[in-house]
Amino acid sequence: MNKKLKMIIGGLIILITIITLFATISSQNITYYYRPGEVIQSPENFNTRKIRVMGLVQSGSVDWKPEKTELNFRISDDGRSYLNIVYVGAKPDMFREKQGIIVEGTMASDTDFVATTLLIKHNEEYKVNNHKKDKEDYYETVIE
Amino acid sequence: MFINIGYFALLTSLGLMFYASLALTLGIKYDKNELILSAKLSFIAKFILIAVAFASLTYAFIVDDFSIQFVSLHSSSDLPLFYKITAVWGGMEGSLLLWELILSFFIVCIIINYHKINRDILPYSLIILSLISLFLLFLLVGWSNPLERVFPVPPEGRGLNPLLQNPGMIYHPPSLYLGYVGFSIPFAFAIGSLLRGKLDNQWILSTRRWTLFSWFFLTVGMMLGGEWAYLELGWGGYWAWDPVENASLMPWLTGTAFLHSVIVQEKRNTLKIWNMLLIITTFSLTILGTFITRSGVLNSVHSFAKSNIGPAFLVFIVITLIFTLIVLKTRLPLLQSQAKSSDLMNKENAFLINNIVFTGMCFTVLYGTVFPLLAEGLADKKISIQAPFFNTIMLPMGLITVFLMGISHLLGWRKTSKNMLFHNSKIPLGVAIGLTVLVGILLSVTWEVVLLSWVIVFSGWVILSELLKSYLPLKRKPAELKLSIPKEIISAFLKNNRKKGGLIIHLAIIIFAIGVSGNFYSQETSFTLNLDERKQFGDYAIQFEEVKVSREHNTERYGAVLKIFKQNQQITTLVPVKAYYPTSPQPMTEVAIHRTIPEDLYISLSSINNNGSVTLSLFINPLINFIWISVVVIFIGVIFSFIYTPIQIKNKKEKFI
Structure with a gap:
């Protein structure tokens, strides 16, 4: 009985440690998505922890400086609030104007979002499903 | 014409599988050997029919029959013949047909192989296999029919995704499927022996080779996938904890645990329940894997709800789990193990820890893959779990x-x-x-x-x-x-x-x-080179010579010719390429790699700029070739x-x- 109790207590301690570790590690590595408008409104909230922002690349906003391998552009998801993105690194293949994009990084100042990763959504199949198409059409109408 | 035959073959197979499951059940119940034999023959007939259906789909791809929707969505007339054939499994419908083909072939193998041994378990296992087959055939004749017509007939197909136009694409998916499908054989034997109530180690011994076979192909399939990603995606790595990759890793982890724990049962006659649970989990994860990669759930939780195939898979997994766990529970008393050992330092405990670790890894991967989907689906909160999460837990x-x-x-x-x-x-x-x-x-x-x-x-x-x-x-x-x-x-x-x-x-x-x-110890950088400019990266110096333009099959290729120097000696010339496909708006990157045993110099061409300069992404990947050697x-x-x-x-x- 005594031995069994010890086993149970020991097992519980190990289990709790594992769960705590697991929870800590996973919460440290979860990245939340925000909208460009939310980020612009309160940039001071987003200058420490990495976040992801999703939007469309504004036409005419793209400035690619090959010498510095620096890419500047603006994204928006409502056609009103535009977020400046600064990205240092090679320009991704699929990067185009009016392209849906996810940027990951932090606010470096009140105006500039420094992205460490650019993610461009692409389908394995070319079928653009209707739902998504509607959304992009919608974006295209709000962003000139 | 040939297409109609193919579709008819699928329908007939569906009927045959209905018959087989019924005949087996009745044959077992009334002890009628003739019924069981007829069921076995219908499995063999079904294999031939599925082969015909597969041939007819392949034929449609070869002759560019765009009246077949699946062909028009995944092929085009300018595609090289080779890729027209591999395009058969370039989408979900064709992949399912390939899956069904492999499964049919495996079933025929075990029927022929086990006509003398395993006579007692085999009919029960065949019921399970006929049910799996029925599920796939339901999808194939209904929601995801690869032979469905489209009207009006498009003049040209949409083309195969350029990412899939790579030799790795021939081996990678079929290899994974061989592994996935292979695990349904030990699964069927496990459940078969549960149903039969014969719970010695026979099912483990007879399916040992199947387990090994499946494990091997799953391993090779993942490795080939990694190699493909390394060559084709141009970001310098081979594994990104992407949900699609995780989907194949999960059954591999539980499958590996299973491979070890059955040895303990064989030698020490313990862990019987555990082995049952492991093979049930592994089988469910192979189905989940196909579901995750093929249902569109990854693009968005919302697009998942719009397709029928996603819920069908989910329902199948849930039914499988409920059914098998009920069967397992009723046989629980028979599965108690006798052997006990008090010593801690022995092989079976090492195997036990191995199993705990592998299950833990599988849980980690499952959590990291599914949690973001659940968060979006249930709480409408979009999150992503980062690679460091996996690395931190998986490394120890x-x-x-x-x-x-x-x-x-x-x-x-x-x-x-x-x-x-x-x-x-x-x-x-x-x-x-x-x-x-x-x-x-x-x-x-x-x-x-x-x-x-x-x-x-x-x-x-x-x-x-x-x-x-x-x-x-x-x-x-x-x-x-x-x-x-x-x-x-x-x-x-x-x-x-x-x-x-x-x-x-x-x-x-x-x-x-x-x-x-x-x-x-990997290094990574990116820089821009003007003509004849030379820049240093690690031990290497890279000099940009010219841009070479060429045409090959259906692509237009722009290659940056780079001279590579090491200690002022030219060691090689690398030509990373941007290839433009007529069917795709975006160019494809073809990386150039200088491979040596100690390290790879890996260069991908990011862009050719307006002033004639080129921007490159460069990586040094030490020891990476050991992975391919393994x-x-x-x-x-x-x-x-x-x-x-x-x-x-x-x-x-x-x-x-």
Whole structure:
């Protein structure tokens, strides 16, 4: 009985440690998505922890400086609030104007979002499903 | 015409499977051998029919029959013939048909193979297999019919995704499917023996080779996938904890655990319930894997709800789990194990820890893959789980695994004498500590690298010396040995194939771990080069010569010609390419790699700029080729394990039930 109790207590301690570790590690590595408008409104909230922002690349906003391998552009998801993105690194293949994009990084100042990763959504199949198409059409109408 | 035959073949197969499941059930119930035989024949007929259906779809691809929707969505007339054929499994519908084809073939194999042995379990297992087959056929004739017509007929197809136009695409998906489908055989035998109520180790012995076979192809499939990603995606790595990758890793992890824990059942007659749970989990995860990659759930949770195929898969998984767990529960009393051992230092405990670790890894991957989907689906909150989550948890677990791989070869079943263990492990321990201290001093490394190199050296040493020992004749007195040296050597060469197979595969995993540890030293940069400009990266200097334009098949290719120097000596010329496909708005990157055993210089062309300069992404990946080498070693090891034949209980004519 005594031995069994010890086993149970020991097992519980190990289990709790594992769960705590697991929870800590996973919460440290979860990245939340925000909208460009939310980020612009309160940039001071987003200058420490990495976040992801999703939007469309504004036409005419793209400035690619090959010498510095620096890419500047603006994204928006409502056609009103535009977020400046600064990205240092090679320009991704699929990067185009009016392209849906996810940027990951932090606010470096009140105006500039420094992205460490650019993610461009692409389908394995070319079928653009209707739902998504509607959304992009919608974006295209709000962003000139 | 041929297409109609194909569709008719699918419909007939569906009917045959209905018949087979019914005939088997009745045949078992009323003890009618003729019914069971007829069911077996219908499985064979179904294999032929599915082959016809597959041939007709392939034919449609070859002749560019765009009246078939699946063909028009995944092929185009300018595609090279080779890729037209591989495009058959370039989308979901064709993949499912390939899956069904492989499954049908496997079923025929076991029917032919086991017509003498396993007569008692086989009919029960065949019921399970016919149900799996029915599910796939339902999808194939209904929601995801690869032979569906489209009207009006498009003049040209949409083309195959350029990412899939790579030789790796021929082997990677079929190899994964061979692995996935292969696991349904041990699964069917496990459930079959539960249904039959015959719970000795027979199902494990008879499906040992199937398990190995499936494990091997799953492994190779993932490795090929990694190689494909490395060559095709241009970001310098081979694994990104992407949900699609995770989907294939999960059944591999539980499958590997299963592969080990069945040995414990075979030798010590324990872990019976655990093995059942593992094979049920593995099978469910292979279905989940197909579901995750093919249902569109990854693009968005919302697009998932719009397709029928996603919910169908989910329902199938849930039904499988409920059904099998109920069956398992009713047979629970029969599965209690007798053997108990009080000693802690033995092989079965090493296997047990291995199993816990592998299950833990699988849970981690499952959590990281599914949690973001759940968060979006249930709480409408979009999150993503980052690669460091997986790396932080998987690294220590991987370390334990590698260590166990070494120590378990020094442990005996039941109990190990402490003196023996100390005697056997002092040399590898010493060597490992010595080398690690040396590495630590020389390379001022992090604790991860210290631990990793320690376990690699320790286990590598143990495995190599055990392997060497298994090839040497047993030690005898010199006088005795002299007489029969050739005979002893030959018999040492031929004996113990199972042990050798295991050791060689473990050696391969050590080689793989060496390859992975190279990640800690990879370098990465990107820069822009003007004509004739030279820039330094690591030990290399890269000089941009010219842009070369060429046409090949359906692509237009722009290659940046780069001269690579090392210590002012030109070592090679690399030409990373941007290829434009007519069917795709975006160009494809074709990387150029200078491969050597110590490291790869990996260059991808990011952009050709307006002023004629080129922007490059460059990576140095140390030790990465060890990963590809390990695949070859695994292959050799699996051959050894295959040579070993488990002694099966040959059943005489035994009545059913």
